[in-house]
Amino acid sequence: MTTARDLMTAGVRCVPASETLDRAAQLMRDHEVGALPVKGSDGTLTGIVTDRDIVVKALASGKDASKITAGELAGGGVHTVDAGAEAALAVRAMSEARIRRIVVVEDGLPVGMITEADLARKLTAEAFATFAGRVYAAH
Template identity: 55%
Template sequence: MTTARQLMTAGVDCIGEEETVLRAAERMTELGVGAMPICGSDDKLKGMLTDRDIVVKALGVGKDPARTTAGELAQGRVVYVEADDDAQLVLRKMTEHKVRRLPVIEEHRLVGIIAQADVARALPDPQVGDLLEALSTD
């Protein structure tokens, strides 16, 4: 059985919920990523912030990225998996929630992230095809 731990990229950086959207964009640029988990001062996952969120929820509505915090853009319940959850649950959550990235939690702390590409590399083609189809439709 393949687990989330086997699929994930470990050592993921967080953006603090009180850090600005501008700082988040700078960090994404430095890291070459399109999304970052948002963590609270307690190191617990508070949300996910994507480059699209920055454009649509901040810049597109006239918010100042130097004054808007990452936490302000964290909306709704965070979708995540536990490190020992099996790959089928990972696929199901990505498909049901139409997310391309899933944070991985262990003992209430962020330990990694699973991207669509991680799934594509690790799982059989039919499962990957189902995921890609689900993520590509509205």
């Protein structure tokens, strides 16, 4: 059985909700990632902040990235899947939620992330096309 762990990129980095967006952007640059899960002060995942979020929702709106926190930008919760879950469950969860990344957790702690790029590399062309069709379909 292929699991979420088989699809994920390991070593997910998180950013505290209290961290500023400019620092989050630096972390993305340093770790060569486009998204960081956001952790609240109690250690729970509260959302995800993406490079696109920083540009579109903050910078393009004239906001100062040194004064806005990751927690302020990354509202709405975060989608997760257990590392041992069947890969098809992770793909289905991403498709149904129309999201391009999902955090993989083990014992409640983030251990990786499955991104659209991971799916493109690891799914069959047909399975990836089905995923993409669902995620990018008009609402």
